[in-house]
Amino acid sequence: MTNQVNKAQFIIIAAVGGVALLFFLIFKGVIPGLQKKEVNVNKMVEGTLTIWGTVDNENTLEGAIKAFEKIYPNLNIAYRQFTDEARYETELLEALAVRKGPDIFTIRNRGLQRNREKIAFAPQNQISLLSLRRLFPRVVEDDFVESGQVGALPLYVDTLALIYNRNMLNQAGYVYPPATWEEVEAMARKVNIALGGSPDIIARSADIVELIALQEAAKEGRVIQGSATNDSAGTRALEFYKKFKYEGLPYSPDAFGAGRIAMMFGYASDLKSIKARTGFIEPLVAKAPQIKDSENPVALANYQGYTVSNQSPIQGIAWQFIIMLTTNEGLAEAYANMTGRPPALNSLIAARLNDPSAGALAEQSLIARSLRAPDERRQKEEVENAIRSVLKTEN
Numbered sequence: 125m126t127n128q129v130n131k132a133q134f135i136i137i138a139a140v141g142g143v144a145l146l147f148f149l150i151f152k153g154v155i156p157g158l159q160k161k162e163v164n165v166n167k168m169v170e171g172t173l174t175i176w177g178t179v180d181n182e183n184t185l186e187g188a189i190k191a192f193e194k195i196y197p198n199l200n201i202a203y204r205q206f207t208d209e210a211r212y213e214t215e216l217l218e219a220l221a222v223r224k225g226p227d228i229f230t231i232r233n234r235g236l237q238r239n240r241e242k243i244a245f246a247p248q249n250q251i252s253l254l255s256l257r258r259l260f261p262r263v264v265e266d267d268f269v270e271s272g273q274v275g276a277l278p279l280y281v282d283t284l285a286l287i288y289n290r291n292m293l294n295q296a297g298y299v300y301p302p303a304t305w306e307e308v309e310a311m312a313r314k315v316n317i318a319l320g321g322s323p324d325i326i327a328r329s330a331d332i333v334e335l336i337a338l339q340e341a342a343k344e345g346r347v348i349q350g351s352a353t354n355d356s357a358g359t360r361a362l363e364f365y366k367k368f369k370y371e372g373l374p375y376s377p378d379a380f381g382a383g384r385i386a387m388m389f390g391y392a393s394d395l396k397s398i399k400a401r402t403g404f405i406e407p408l409v410a411k412a413p414q415i416k417d418s419e420n421p422v423a424l425a426n427y428q429g430y431t432v433s434n435q436s437p438i439q440g441i442a443w444q445f446i447i448m449l450t451t452n453e454g455l456a457e458a459y460a461n462m463t464g465r466p467p468a469l470n471s472l473i474a475a476r477l478n479d480p481s482a483g484a485l486a487e488q489s490l491i492a493r494s495l496r497a498p499d500e501r502r503q504k505e506e507v508e509n510a511i512r513s514v515l516k517t518e519n
Contacts, residue, residue, distance in 0.1 A: 169198060325375050
C-alpha cells in the first residue's frame, strides 16, 4: 500500500514539474512556437514625413532624422530647404491651398499670429506649458504659445548683439565695448559706428531701432502693442538713431571688414558673412547696449521655430519629431556646435553663460523679447521707411 502511494505521489510530482518546466521554457523563449510574438507598432507607421524650412539643411538635421527613423523604421523623412524666404512663403501657401503642403514647416518668432490658421497646436500630453517653461527661455513662451497651447518649438534663439573691433577700440582708449547707449554716443566722437545711416547702407538698421524702442517701453514697464513706428517709444528710438552720422562709408559689414568702423550690430547668423569680409580682423561679440539705469534690460530676438500643418495626416508623429529635435539635449548640442547658432534649451544656455565667445548671446537669450506685429515683414518695411523719413527730415 505504501509503495502504491509513493508511486502515485511520484507521478503527480513529475506531472506538476513537467508543466512548470514547460511554462518556464515558454517564458524564456526556448520554445518559440508557443511564445506570443510581440508586435512593434512603430513598424506599422509607413510613408513620408515632409519638412520644409529656410534656415536648416539636411546636414544640420541629420542626427535627429536618423534617430527618428530608428524609432519608425518604415517612415521616410524628407527635408526640403529654401534659400529664398520669399519663394518659401509663396510655395508654402500654394502647396497648402491644394492640400499638398509639408507635415512640418518653419515660422519666424513673430509669425504665430499670421500663421495660426495653418498650424496644429501640440497636444498637451506631448508637451505642456509647464514643460516648455522648464526647457526654454521666456521669449519662446511669449512667441509660440497661445491660450496655453504650444504652436512651435525652436532649435536656437538668436539676439541682436554688438559686433566690435577690439583693436580699434583699444587704440581709441577704450578697454571695453559700450554697455549703455550713452556710452555708445560718447564713443562715436572718437570712432565710427554703424548708426544713423539709411537702411540701404546700415545692416540691421530696423532691428536697431526696434531694440531701442523695446528698451524704452520696458523702462516704462510696458510692452509695445503693434507697430513700433506708432508708439512713443519708437519715436524716441528714431530720434536717438538720427543723432549719429554715417557718411562717406560703404555698406556697414564691408566697412567693418575694411577696418573703417569699430562697431556694428548683427546676429550670430551674420557672423559668418562678416568674418568672410574681414581677413585680418577678428570680430568680437558683446551684449547690445542698454538704456542707462533701466531695471528691465531687453534684447531683441530673431529666430525660427518648427510647427505642424493642420493638414498633416500624422500630426502626432510630426509633433513627436519636433519635440525630439528641439528638446533632446544631445541633438541640440550637436546642432549648436555645427551651426554656431545660440541654443534654445535652458540647460545649454546655462552651460554657455561664462563662455568667452558664446556667453554674451547666451545671456541675451534670457532677456530676449520680440516685437509683436500682425505681419512681421510689413513691420520691418514700416520701420525702414520711418528711418528714411526721419533722416530726410534731418537733412
